[in-house]
Amino acid sequence: LELSFESHQVIKSYCQDQGILFLSSPFDEDSADLLSKLDVAAFKIPSGEITNVFLLAHIARKGKPMIVSTGMCNLGEVDAAVRVLLDAGNKNFVLLHCVSNYPTNPDDVNLRAMLTMREAFNAPVGFSDHTLGIEIPIAAVALGACVIEKHLTLDKTMDGPDHRASLEPDEFLAMVS
DSSP: OOOOHHHHHHHHHHHHHHTOOOOOOOSSHHHHHHHHHTTOSOEEEOGGGTTOHHHHHHHHTTTOOEEEEOTTOOHHHHHHHHHHHHHTTOOOEEEEEEOOOSSOOGGGOOTHHHHHHHHHHTOOEEEEEOSSSSHHHHHHHHTTOSOEEEOBOSOTTSSSSSSTTSBOHHHHHHHHO
């Protein structure tokens, strides 16, 4: 759960060698500063931190693009977060619709929430997916999602909270294709 600066450098370097964009989610200002020192291309804000206005403002002031998950939030909380980003001078963000259930029942997804956020905040939108399979993220792209977050695992039968809702590499490749 916690890596040194040097470990982050090794992982970022490996990602670059593989043509993978390195991203990480900071949960506090020190972690955001560490990622900034690594010169990450963007910051991913997890759903649990969207109401942490001090962290949002700290990250937004860094001027990097932000990918902001909105799980467990109502529209008013998303509005408050967007105002924090804009007040800090950062207009370069994507809002991800997210249902924070692992796995998420497709009946609970409500992809139209992406459209509501796009309209309400005049911002690009995406989808953070915890459903089984690849159908829902494909539908999200068809509705205009410009970012898809989908967890990856080497084995869905592993212990842990989200392996079951994750994709194995061959499934991930099929989704991307």
